[in-house]
Amino acid sequence: MSYFSITGFYPDDRNDDSLQFEMDIKNAEQNEMLAQITEGKSFGEVGPGELEITNAQLREIGRVLGMEFPAGLEYYIGTCVDA
Structure with a gap:
């Protein structure tokens, strides 16, 4: 099953590239809505x-998603696949 994963990192000027936020979205309906928002x-x-x-x-x-994301991070979205 494919799904979106959202990750968050500090901006480049912080010189810290460690993962600060990660969320997998396994709900198919939410994945469809996020695809429309991010890629149309x-x-x-x-x-991929x-x-x-x-x-x-x-x-x-x-x-x-009914949530607020932590402030001060740069966020990315990508697809993942369950093995």
């Missing part, structure tokens, strides 16, 4: 790789 296409059309999430996209994603 269905989840099935999303290719990771994209940086803009602040506007992050707010929309937060609404879909």
